[in-house]
Amino acid sequence: MEGELALLGKYIGAGLATIGLGGAGIGVGHIAGNFLAGALRNPSAAPGQMANLFVGIAFAEALGIFSFLIALLLMFAV
């Protein structure tokens, strides 16, 4: 498909793909918030869980970055 309409759809689609950011934000915030809540209850156990915190954040964030990938694909590859 060519022309103005295809361009319109491309930009709207790329914009809509950024909604995925919200999901990643909720996920990362949930993990960090729960970590902080747990760390304040038992501060001595907190340093040992830093690795788990970062792995969890990385997994949650990856899904948000997939939406960024979709936006990039729409902008430059379709």
Place this chain on the structure above:
Amino acid sequence: MATEEHGGGLQIHPMDQFIVKPLFGDGPIEWYTPTNVTLWMAIAILAMTALLVLSTRRRAIVPSRGQSVAELFYGFIHKMVEDVAGHEGLKFFPYIMTLFMFVFLSNILGLIPMSFTTTSHIAVTAVLALLVFLTVTLVGFYRKGIGFLAMFWVSSAPLVLRPILAVIELISYFVRPLSHSIRLGGNLMAGHAVIKVFAGFAGAMGIASVVPIAAIVAIYGLELLVASVQAYVFTILTCVYLRDAVGDAHH
């Protein structure tokens, strides 16, 4: 607003910084052409060598500044591999150490103004992630034989759920190199693009450009954090994947 129209869009395009250029002339890019990517990769390797080899050449009981930095990195990664991948994973410590230092130094060197961030290119991170994926798969089959496939058959789940879980595990296993590479490349690319967008604002706002410049300083601090955290995350995920191949059966 007191800005002129530039035919739609910013004067400095935020994605211009990611263009791969040949170092000499502007001919076509072949696989052997020295480009800005290869230059900054070489600088990262040289920096790694300087930090780890040259600074530990004259070792002392009371370490010099360079030696203590090198020891800090060594101890940090060694502990991470031992904690996450297990004692068996220590055989892969040189690989993981190299991976961490390369990603970390590429991220940090990319933050120098006018430099080039090699790890913001998905092609670069995809190669790193695919190598990790191939290593994990081959080592897993080499060490466990066909038993490596047992990680897809979750034996702690009810029997009815196991085929469904097997499909999910299989998909998540093959998505690993994709998410592993996009996470690093995407984070770096997004951060650098944000800095350039604010730089474009600063160029267009006259006296009020103090605000975007202050914002750039703040974002730059954040980007330093992101550069280290993403190198850390890339490495720790490598260790997590490696645990599947060398460690005991999980789940």
